[in-house]
Amino acid sequence: MGGNHTQTKFILLGITDSPRLQTPLFVFFLLIYIVTILGNVGIIILVRVSPSLHTPMYFFLTHFAFTDICCSTVISPRMLADLLSEDITISFTGCMMQFLTFAFFASIECHLLAVMAYGRHVAICQPLLYVTIISSRVCWQLIASSYLFAFLTAIICTWCVFGGSFCGPNRINHFFCELFPVLKLVCSNTHSSEMVIFAFITVNAVCASVVIFLSYISILRTVLRMCSAQSRARAFHTCASHLMAVSMYFGTGFFMYLQPPSSHRSLDKVASIFYAVLIPMLNPFIYSLRNREVKRSLVKCGRRIFSCWQHKSFLSSRT
Structure with missing residues (x-):
């Protein structure tokens, strides 16, 4: 993929150039990455082993947790290695693949939030x-279409960025191969590429936002017509975790991608850390701590594990 380019390697300038901050940041982001993996894997396992969570909502949540794992894994291990390494170069192919995979999984999350x-x-x-409209077949069709649209978006955006000519400086002012920092290094005319990328991001983000907005307008109207205050509270509580995830994801996404390239500053690194590293860690807590069914299933699984441990301890003490 790509046009003429003379660069075979790029230099990632990273999060900080201060040697004193590199080790503390390494420990901090390593802990975040471990919690991200454990939290999202825990969500997937919990949904799999709990019959009460075998519903379309939690089926979508397992895919959302999977994409969180993938998004974080595309960025965090490389970022952690760079914090402790003197060699902070990345090959042209490696940079392109990192950009492609992150764009793919980030786009899937955008669609999954709309589907949810x-x-x-x-x-x-x-x-x-509900069971008729959101059947098992419909669930898989919605997931497949999300993956397909995300793949097309990622391929086209990657072509627009890496299909140009790289013949100037090779220093990427970021901690991974992010869209605008890489695009700044293209020495050919990028206006048409920027327009295509902006169009695809806008279509993905706006379409997902419209689906979410219309869904919640309809939910709000239905909830306000409910006679029981308890039913209204339960419905609002059910939607709260999803709305929190939507606000965090689209808030940082709009800040990063729906502004002119000339407006991008150093604050973008902070926003990138938030949506590429912190949000994947926070999502499991948002969906578990604010969801009664998930907390109930966690308690049941904990009791089951404790009972099994007690039973094994009793058998071993008798032998």
Whole structure:
């Protein structure tokens, strides 16, 4: 993939150039990465082993947790290695693949948030038809379409960025191969590429936002018509975790990508850390700590594990 380029390697300038901060940052981000993996893997396992969570909402949540793991894994290990290494170069192919995979999984998350909002809309507004409308076949179709659209978006954006000519400086002012820092190194005319990328990001973000907005407008109207205050509170509580995840993801995403390239400053690194490193860690806590069914399943699994441990301890003490 790509046009004429003379660069075979890029230099990532990283999060900081201060040697004193590198070790503390390494420990901090390593802990975040470990918690991210454990939290999201825990969500996937919990949904798999708990029959009460075998519903479309939690089916989508397992895929969301999987994409969080992938997004974090694309960025964090390389970032951690660079914090302790003197060699902070990345090959042209490695940079392109990092950009492609991160764009792919980040786009999937965008679509999954819309799919999950639609699922909540059907569950609250049409509960009697929920199983019929959101059937197993429909779930897989929604997931497959999310992956397909995300793949097309990632391929086209990667072509627009890496299809140009790289013949100037090779220093990327970022800690990974992010869109605008890489695009600044292209010495050919990037106006058309920027327009195509902006169009695809806008279409993905705006379409997902419209689905989410319309879903929650419909949910709000249905909830306000409910006679029982307890039912209204339960419906709002069910949607709270998803709305929190949507706000964090789209807030940082709009800040990063829906502004002119000339407006990008050093603050972008902070925003990138937030959506590429911190949000994947926070999502499992948001969906577990604010979800009664997940907390109930966690308690049941904990009791089951404790009972098994007690039973094994009793058998071993008798032998």
